Amino acid sequence: MKKETRVNHPPRVDLAPENHPVVAPIYQTVKFEFESLEQTLEYLHGERRGFFYTRASNPTTRQLEQTLAELQGREDCLATGSGVAAIAHLLLALTQQGDHIVCFVETYNPTRYLIRRLLGRFGVTQTMLSIEDLSGVERALASQRTRIVLFESPTNPVTKVADIAALTRVARAHGALTVLDNTFAGLHQHGEYDIDVFVHSLTKYASGAGDVMGGAVIASGDIIRSLRADFGVLGGVLDPHAAFLIQRGLKTYFVRYRTQCATSQRIAELLAGHAAVERVHYPGLASHPQHALARAQMQDFGTIVAFDLRGGAEAAARFVDALELFALTPSLGSTESLVVAPQMMSGGDLTAEQARLSAVTPGTVRLSIGLEDPDDLAEDVAKALAKA
Ligand SMILES: *Cc1c(COP(=O)(O)O)cnc(C)c1O
Secondary structure (H helix, E strand, O other): OOOHHOOOOOOOOOOOOOOOOOOOOOOOOOOOOOOOHHHHHHOOOOOOOOOOOOOOHHHHHHHHHHHHHHHHHHOOOEEEHHHHHHHHHHHHHHHOOOOEEEEEEEHHHHHHHHHHHHHHHHOOHHHHOOOHHHHHHHHHHHHOOOOEEEOOOOOOOOOOOOHHHHHHHHHHHHOEEEEEEEEOOOOOOOOOOOOOEEEEEEEOOOOOOOOOOOEEEOOOHHHHHHHHHHHHOOOEEHHHHHHHHHHHHHHHHHHHHHHHHHHHHHHHHHHOOOOEEEEEEEOOOOOOOOOOOOOHHHHOOOOEEEEOOOOOOHHHHHHHHHHOOEOOOOOOOOOOOOEEOHHHOOOHHHHHHHHHHOOOOOOOOEEOOOOOHHHHHHHHHHHHHHHH
């Protein structure tokens, strides 16, 4: 073999069958082969297990998918290149012209865009309500055959808590699928409810490091099987290297999530006792209007703490600029603490009434609490409040 050939066909290093790596390797390969055409055809006809093309499936990504499915308490999962890819692929795979979706003003902005603007172009209609308007949901479902009810809990940014048992009950009664974007609550919560499909942005708590993007759709084996063909050709798969990083991040998921929740509770209490603050939005606070519901539905209340400054937009601008430990940037679930100013929250597609329902005021600031020392964060927040 000439050296030009050898560099393209390097020696294979196979492990002995009794010899295993403790951390699964990254299968950074697009293609897999079998030993003969016969075996290849058996694979293609579904008669032989294996991998063939990474857009369809890859062992590294598959390990992550199986971990995520188990964490969320469902049978199977499809990983995608980002959270919005998971939502976009799911919505395209589940809907057809003439279908109707119930969604909410409190929903993540790009998801609203996907439903109203993108799916709207293909003849899918929607009704957008407030997540607190349960009777509105019942009316919408009773008056129109509905394919999907898509919601979040807690919502972004003011942490309203959806009544999941009530929503799933009415959706089931009217034959609509429920899709819960469970990104804020995390992978270990809400699995016991009658949710058909969970979606997650793995960009947030799953990796935790804020250095990789990913998304997931988690559901029963039957639902995932029904999505597989469409997801395969839509093509927004997760790269094996990103899957490896997210799988690595998951090892510290519970310690990170719970530590960050404990610090979030402390910061929420600090804010609630401060004269410059009109109102704090954190489900773990007894003063949260849905605290009892949150306690019944969740074990951990999340790491997003939002609050309304009495001084409005100007006070919020002074506050975010005075913070030293919080990066002024969106997202959540990373080890660094982050802050979003009200001026950065886009509700531009909402009517005045819908904007009122979303409960974002000119002084609403959103904190995402990281893994820094709680005393340091508390001191930073207190100093910035003094300057607000
Ligand atoms: C961030 C986020 C998404 C989108 O995830 P990306 O990974 O950024 O594409 C979807 N839903 C919620 C609730 C999010 O917070």
